[in-house]
Amino acid sequence: MLWQVDPSADAPLYEQLAASVRAEMAAGRLARGERLPSAKEVAAALDVNLHTVLRAYQLLRDEGLIELRRGRGAVVVAERPPEQARLTELLTELRYEARRLGLTDHDLATLILEGRTP
Amino acid sequence: MLWQVDPSADAPLYEQLAASVRAEMAAGRLARGERLPSAKEVAAALDVNLHTVLRAYQLLRDEGLIELRRGRGAVVVAERPPEQARLTELLTELRYEARRLGLTDHDLATLILEGRTP
DNA sequence: ACCTATTTGTCCGTATGTATG
DNA sequence: CCATACATACGGACAAATAGG
Numbered sequence: 001m002l003w004q005v006d007p008s009a010d011a012p013l014y015e016q017l018a019a020s021v022r023a024e025m026a027a028g029r030l031a032r033g034e035r036l037p038s039a040k041e042v043a044a045a046l047d048v049n050l051h052t053v054l055r056a057y058q059l060l061r062d063e064g065l066i067e068l069r070r071g072r073g074a075v076v077v078a079e080r081p082p083e084q085a086r087l088t089e090l091l092t093e094l095r096y097e098a099r100r101l102g103l104t105d106h107d108l109a110t111l112i113l114e115g116r117t118p
Numbered sequence: 119m120l121w122q123v124d125p126s127a128d129a130p131l132y133e134q135l136a137a138s139v140r141a142e143m144a145a146g147r148l149a150r151g152e153r154l155p156s157a158k159e160v161a162a163a164l165d166v167n168l169h170t171v172l173r174a175y176q177l178l179r180d181e182g183l184i185e186l187r188r189g190r191g192a193v194v195v196a197e198r199p200p201e202q203a204r205l206t207e208l209l210t211e212l213r214y215e216a217r218r219l220g221l222t223d224h225d226l227a228t229l230i231l232e233g234r235t236p
Numbered sequence: 237a238c239c240t241a242t243t244t245g246t247c248c249g250t251a252t253g254t255a256t257g
Numbered sequence: 258c259c260a261t262a263c264a265t266a267c268g269g270a271c272a273a274a275t276a277g278g
Binding site: 038039040054057069073074 | 260261262263264
């Protein structure tokens, strides 16, 4: 996988790590559904702290690039969906509340995609 | 400011802290430009670790609600009408739940636009 | 201009919890 | 049951930016 970090660089280590993964994905060397090495392995290989790798992974998750699950590891985002009871509940309530305020589904979708709240 | 955390609760401490701040803002008790107490103060007052508070603050920053600067502290950026408090709350929870399930914002937007629930 | 205290940012370490396989 | 792997929380240390004297 040949990632690398430079402790003397300007960018923080976790950002360098995340950038490495992004580059791999952009270059097509990491396909959907593929599993990333465990944070522990990466930490040992690059001689950085486990938390630093986990932070990079969580950043990538927040960006929607990978999926993290306990005991399973990090997987390049593919298709899902598992059990989503809570999500369904929230979606229903959100639609209700949005309508009450006169917002359309399109408005909602826009809000979410723009990553902001009204 | 009367925030509170419950170590035995289901939600993680940093999420509880962030929720407290969101509630303050939604209720209009935290206006734009106002400064939040320093992470150190909050940590001491609630008897939680400094890093836990910083994580909550960074989460709120990622949500665009506050601005963080070294030596300066946390300042409220956003301002939202009280009548939209519930919608904001639901949106935030929905994003949290979706992320937990590995869903992206794009997935969420699609779900809403397609008018279905997973 | 200088120094100091404050405050967040990052990194490391350790421990424990929880879901997965 | 057991090993793996991420999640959270605690702690310590130092760096960097800011504010104030």
